[in-house]
Amino acid sequence: MSQSYVLKKAILSEKAYALMKRGIYTFLVDARAHKKEIAKAVGLQFGVSVAKVRISKFAPKTKRIMKSRKTTLTGGGKKALVTLTSGQSIALLAPKSEKGKKKIKKEENKNKEK
Template sequence: MHITNVIKKPILSEKTYRNMASGVYTFEVAITANKVQIKKAFETIFEVKVAKVNIINYDPKEKKMGKFVGETKYTKRAIITLKPGEQLDLLGENK
């Protein structure tokens, strides 16, 4: 898997925004990616040092739309903790 296909998009919510102050970032990643690939891709793309990577797998949930039944998609999220002193300007606030 190519390094640019590992990290898909950041997850921005109240909880993740609160964690950004302490150097913890949450991203949606490719389903086939593992912790080593995620760490390598993150360090290469954003040029920061990663302390640890935690992964959460979200299984599909059944959703109904009238009489039709479908499922949400399977997703994988990575919670990335940066080493002390490292900072990522994800929202472009420091210009």
């Protein structure tokens, strides 16, 4: 499988951000991809070395279409939890720092008061 088709997108949720602080990044991957392909794709795309890859599949959910009896399936797929070696991080996926935001807000409030 081509490296460009292995990683679909990064999963950015509250749980994913909590894991990012520990060096674990979550990606939605192709259903046919296996651990070695995922590790290689992350290493090539982000320039980091991967220590461990964990994979989990999740089932699609059924949703009812409004004003009809029909149902459809949404979601479903495979996600990978990629652990990087210690001291490495992916800058594109790093959460924004809270300290910088607070300083900017304080400066804006001071300017408004004047």
